Amino acid sequence: MSLAAINRLIQLFADAFEQLGQPVEMPRAEQLAMLVQRSMDHRRRVYHSSQHLFAMVPGMNARQTLATLFHDLVYYQLDGGFPTLLDHELRRVARVDNGQLSLRLIDRNDWQLRLCAEVFGFAGGQTLSPYAGQNEFLSAVAAVRLLHDELPPRELLAIVACIEATIPFRGPDAHGRELSERLWLRLRQSNRDFACGADEGELERMVADAIDMANRDVAGFAEPDPAQFLANTWLLIEESNAPQVESGVYSIRDYRQALARMEGFLRTLKPEYIFHRDGVRPEAGEYAAQVQAAGRNLDFACAYLGCKLLSISIVEAFAQLTGGDCPISMLLGDLRGSDGPPLRAEDLLPELPAAADLNPGLLRVLQHGRARESQNDLTASPLSAYVYAALGDAASRRILVAAREMFAGTLTPQDFLAHIPAPLVDHLGQACAQISPSRRELLRHWLATRHSNG
Structure with missing residues (x-):
């Protein structure tokens, strides 16, 4: 017999923090799990729900698990807005004009938002597209806002990288660079700019984790049946x-x-x-x-x-x-x-x-x-x-x-x-x-x- 969905989410959070050497009290794991479930098990969601998360996480490491728990948190056009518990915070990040979202100008002192924007290659004032990372970016912002008290910048950098990689269906850029190379270049820059302290080997592992998570997210396309x-x-x-x-x-x-x-x-x-x-x-x-x-x-x-x-x-x-x-x-x-x-x-x-x-x-x-x-x-x-x-x-x-x-x-x-x-x-x-x-x-x-x- 399996645990209730909310209890599975609580255990995933608790175990991930423990594996990263940053254990949290159960009430905090419960708080985060309840936010994820309330956001994802929305009445309109039939695919991007908590069941999708459970299908992805087996065999993942702690960074990937936390990224997975947050990567579909925001689905603006489907949910009809931001998650209720994050609405106030995300409206400070993105402006809504006639249903279209655009990124507000970024305060230099807001290192959390700057980190997310740099890893995603976004800039303040730009229009956000639901087909080019809008929901993934806002989900990453939510993750960093919620986790920055528990995790150091190096772990947040890895989590943001994993979520960025789940923007689907992207080929080489205008310079012929594949997703892994583009992500590695931005991670290297962000690692310096935000003094995350990751060495080259760890940056490469972050990219590998991100690519693995991205492939898990779309694993159904290789379904044999x-x-x-x-x-x-x-x-x-x-x-x-x-x-x-x-x-x-x-x-x-x-x-x-x-x-x-x-x-x-x-x-x-x-x-x-x-x-x-x-x-x-x-x-x-x-x-x-x-x-x-x-x-x-x-x-x-x-x-x-x-x-x-x-x-x-x-x-x-x-x-x-x-x-x-x-x-x-x-x-x-x-x-x-x-x-x-x-x-x-x-x-x-x-x-x-x-x-x-x-x-x-x-x-x-x-x-x-x-x-x-x-x-x-x-x-x-x-x-x-x-x-x-x-x-x-x-x-x-x-x-x-x-x-x-x-x-x-x-x-x-x-x-x-x-x-x-x-x-x-x-x-x-x-x-x-x-x-x-x-x-x-x-x-x-x-x-x-x-x-x-x-």
């Missing part, structure tokens, strides 16, 4: 669309846009920018295997999300032809029912012959599901599996191109549906019509008109 990788990806989709989910307003277009954002991001992500080396570790073979696995998972996830996009694009076309965007359940049915399984559109579909050119692994995941349950979507994708099996791989990819044209407004819903075999459109349309009393007549009329015009 594509279904598990997809499960984690789905948690990120749910997180990034938390406001719509919370409000209960999750329309067809909302859902499609959420899929498209994640698919577009994964499609442009370079596998070699996910994991890093410090020149020695991880070993070249291990690093190559991580990059290869990441590429394989990205390809699989994009194919999966493409299938999801294709099936929802058909439903979106039906919606546009019969009155416009609407809650997704209006045409497909509820995910769950209080009185047993609800009626879903896929339950009303007749069998169709399967195409010859199918990816068996992709079809299996569509039919049987990702590796983790979701509260806001079916784990399996029976509608997407039905469409993919009927069309085949090549036709699905081709028709997805037309779907993107419809999303962009350069192709009408009618013209988009003309790319799809008529029997498939008919079966899907009739199923949606049976689910939706308010769109039933219009949808059946459109289907009948389509046949008469054809």
Whole structure:
């Protein structure tokens, strides 16, 4: 039996301080643990929660453990602001203008903030971007503010370095320098400027620790099971669309846009920018295997999300032809029912012959599901599996191109549906019509008109 999450956090703090030779009383470890849990187990977080920390820390040293406990403390755009217990302090660091954060001018006497800014390469007055270290930087500031009474500057420098390294998906800079070299140069400068007292060997260990922690943070990209990788990806989709989910307003277009954002991001992500080396570790073979696995998972996830996009694009076309965007359940049915399984559109579909050119692994995941349950979507994708099996791989990819044209407004819903075999459109349309009393007549009329015009 495992400890409660809060007790695991308390023990991690207490053990880390002990290992660094800076033991703290249990009430202090408890105070820090409660702050982390209250900040991270926010109702909108489903991936960047305390469970993510527990997955990372096994085998870490004390510096890495403390850095991990703080590295996702701030997630401004997801949480809707700063952590409550740090709001006053962080508003002294960053200014908020129309939801956009910028770093305030840094007081020369504020060595803690100067240390963080120097390690991150930030300057007072600059705009902070959520895609370029905003949350990691503010999390590092919070860590230093909270830990400076317990730890000397050398340990704080190492912790800030680890958190900086978790800014994800960065390649070489304009001078061709990799993350490890850039970090080492800034650490060497900060070590001098703040008299941290670390020698060259310790600075190299700090970089190695930081690279190792960064790779642990994104370890899911090298997951050997594509279904598990997809499960984690789905948690990120749910997180990034938390406001719509919370409000209960999750329309067809909302859902499609959420899929498209994640698919577009994964499609442009370079596998070699996910994991890093410090020149020695991880070993070249291990690093190559991580990059290869990441590429394989990205390809699989994009194919999966493409299938999801294709099936929802058909439903979106039906919606546009019969009155416009609407809650997704209006045409497909509820995910769950209080009185047993609800009626879903896929339950009303007749069998169709399967195409010859199918990816068996992709079809299996569509039919049987990702590796983790979701509260806001079916784990399996029976509608997407039905469409993919009927069309085949090549036709699905081709028709997805037309779907993107419809999303962009350069192709009408009618013209988009003309790319799809008529029997498939008919079966899907009739199923949606049976689910939706308010769109039933219009949808059946459109289907009948389509046949008469054809």
